[in-house]
Amino acid sequence: MSRILVIEDSPAIALLLRRRLEMAGHAVDLMPNGILGLGRLDAAMLPDLVLADVMMPGLDGLATLRQIRIRHPDVPVVLVTGQQLTPEQREEADAVFAKPIEFDALLAAIDRLTSE
Amino acid sequence: MGVTEGIPSNDAGLLRRSLDGMPAGLITLDENDVVLQANAAAIEEVPSLAVGEPFRAALEKITHVEMIDRLMIRREVATFPGAPDGPEYHWMVWGERNSRGEIVITYWDTDWNDVMNERRAAFTMASSHELRGPLTTLRGFSEILNMDTSNLTPEQAEAAEIIELTARHLTILVDDVFDLSRNSFGELRLNLSEIDLTEIVESAVSTLRAGIEARDQVLLCELEAGLPAITADEARATQMVSNLINNASIHNPAGTTIAVKASAADGQIAVSVTDDGNGLPFEDPNDAFRSFRRGIDATGGDRTGSGIGLSITKRLIQLHRGEVTVESSPGAGSCFTLLFPIDRETALTPGEPGPV
Numbered sequence: 001m002s003r004i005l006v007i008e009d010s011p012a013i014a015l016l017l018r019r020r021l022e023m024a025g026h027a028v029d030l031m032p033n034g035i036l037g038l039g040r041l042d043a044a045m046l047p048d049l050v051l052a053d054v055m056m057p058g059l060d061g062l063a064t065l066r067q068i069r070i071r072h073p074d075v076p077v078v079l080v081t082g083q084q085l086t087p088e089q090r091e092e093a094d095a096v097f098a099k100p101i102e103f104d105a106l107l108a109a110i111d112r113l114t115s116e
Numbered sequence: 117m118g119v120t121e122g123i124p125s126n127d128a129g130l131l132r133r134s135l136d137g138m139p140a141g142l143i144t145l146d147e148n149d150v151v152l153q154a155n156a157a158a159i160e161e162v163p164s165l166a167v168g169e170p171f172r173a174a175l176e177k178i179t180h181v182e183m184i185d186r187l188m189i190r191r192e193v194a195t196f197p198g199a200p201d202g203p204e205y206h207w208m209v210w211g212e213r214n215s216r217g218e219i220v221i222t223y224w225d226t227d228w229n230d231v232m233n234e235r236r237a238a239f240t241m242a243s244s245h246e247l248r249g250p251l252t253t254l255r256g257f258s259e260i261l262n263m264d265t266s267n268l269t270p271e272q273a274e275a276a277e278i279i280e281l282t283a284r285h286l287t288i289l290v291d292d293v294f295d296l297s298r299n300s301f302g303e304l305r306l307n308l309s310e311i312d313l314t315e316i317v318e319s320a321v322s323t324l325r326a327g328i329e330a331r332d333q334v335l336l337c338e339l340e341a342g343l344p345a346i347t348a349d350e351a352r353a354t355q356m357v358s359n360l361i362n363n364a365s366i367h368n369p370a371g372t373t374i375a376v377k378a379s380a381a382d383g384q385i386a387v388s389v390t391d392d393g394n395g396l397p398f399e400d401p402n403d404a405f406r407s408f409r410r411g412i413d414a415t416g417g418d419r420t421g422s423g424i425g426l427s428i429t430k431r432l433i434q435l436h437r438g439e440v441t442v443e444s445s446p447g448a449g450s451c452f453t454l455l456f457p458i459d460r461e462t463a464l465t466p467g468e469p470g471p472v
Contacts, residue, residue: 010249010253012250012253013249013253013256016252016253016256016257016260019257019260020256020260023260023263055245082245082246082247082248082249083241083244083245084241099248099251100251100255100256100283101252101256103256103259
């Protein structure tokens with residue numbers, strides 16, 4: 001079981017992520033945008049992993065990821081995206097998953113990243 | 117009819133002023149390619165152009181013969197300036213000659229083209245992203261529904277399964293439309309590395325096996341041992357092989373046997389997908405590679421697909437400097453074969469002049 005912070009602006013996709021992650025035994029904290037996500041990281045116990053959408057209003061997933069790298073370099077960050085990322089952008093994340101999400105692969109990546 | 121009341125449709129003066137107000141050039145030629153008319157932009161920015169003079173001779177003063185042939189004979193968009201040291205324009209012949217043999221040539225500023233291309237790219241990206249959001253939800257929740265159908269009636273379980281399969285299919289379509297858009301603007305690129313086709317075919321087969329067996333079809337896989345590694349795009353190779361296997365399943369009834377084979381011969385690795393199903397509903401099986409071309413469904417059965425997948429596959433294998441072939445006869449099934457060159461460096465793309 002891992003504690004996962006999910007940052008996703010779409011309520012339906014956020015709920016889907018919560019359900020699938022909880023079904024796999026993880027504890028999920030949901031935040032609707034990057035600013036609130038970063039605030040959560042500063043205020044609460046650090047999660048084992050952050051799962052963030054890329055395209056979000058305000059602070060997008062990549063900007064959020066860069067802030068997390070500065071403030072909490074030990075927390076792995078996985079991006080989910082509906083758009084194409086450049087190879088350089090993909091490099092920045094611990095893993096990138098395209099939408100629609102292949103959950104078997106996502107759950108395997110979460111297990112791998114949280115056991116390291 | 118009276119419907120044109122208030123619209124001075126025969127006002128040649130207004131039409132002329134409108135054409136002269138255009139920032140793009142507009143030139144009309146007669147049946148001998150003599151300039152009949154040119155709007156103000158064309159007269160101003162292409163000094164060699166004169167009404168009553170041959171068009172080719174005017175162009176020969178500003179660009180080379182290959183470019184003129186490209187425009188006038190190959191009917192492609194040609195790019196050259198209107199005057200020596202002037203700004204470049206994209207030139208194009210519009211449509212076909214009319215009954216009097218006249219034809220219209222236009223040119224437009226290359227900057228507009230960049231603007232249009234940027235807008236198109238932004239639109240494609242945005243629509244792809246917009247579609248993927250709802251698709252993620254649809255597919256994700258239908259997967260949850262299908263994890264445990266024990267409390268559903270058989271009809272409800274069937275509905276849940278069809279929703280998930282359709283969501284998966286829609287995902288492929290969104291990817292294909294995106295690829296097709298990129299291809300039409302020459303943006304489809306390969307991410308090349310040394311790959312093992314055996315692994316790729318095995319993984320495509322294992323991913324698709326459950327869905328195919330659920331349709332009561334048989335999937336066989338027979339791969340020659342020790343196939344050499346090739347230089348290819350791993351994700352695209354998977355996409356092509358999956359596309360052929362998926363098509364063989366989707367377009368054929370229950371009971372169909374689908375055989376996937378891979379072997380090396382004549383400097384190529386052939387990956388073939390053979391089925392003993394309906395055969396292609398085209399007189400010329402090669403029509404299957406044309407976008408949005410779907411046959412008439414003889415069985416009235418499950419015809420999903422837009423025909424985009426195969427045209428993408430054809431383009432992708434050409435980018436690999438290989439080719440895809442098809443054999444098919446009605447009622448006796450079809451066989452699609454992907455031919456990958458083992459040495460990509462020395463291979464030329466069939467039907468194309470060579471590496472660009």
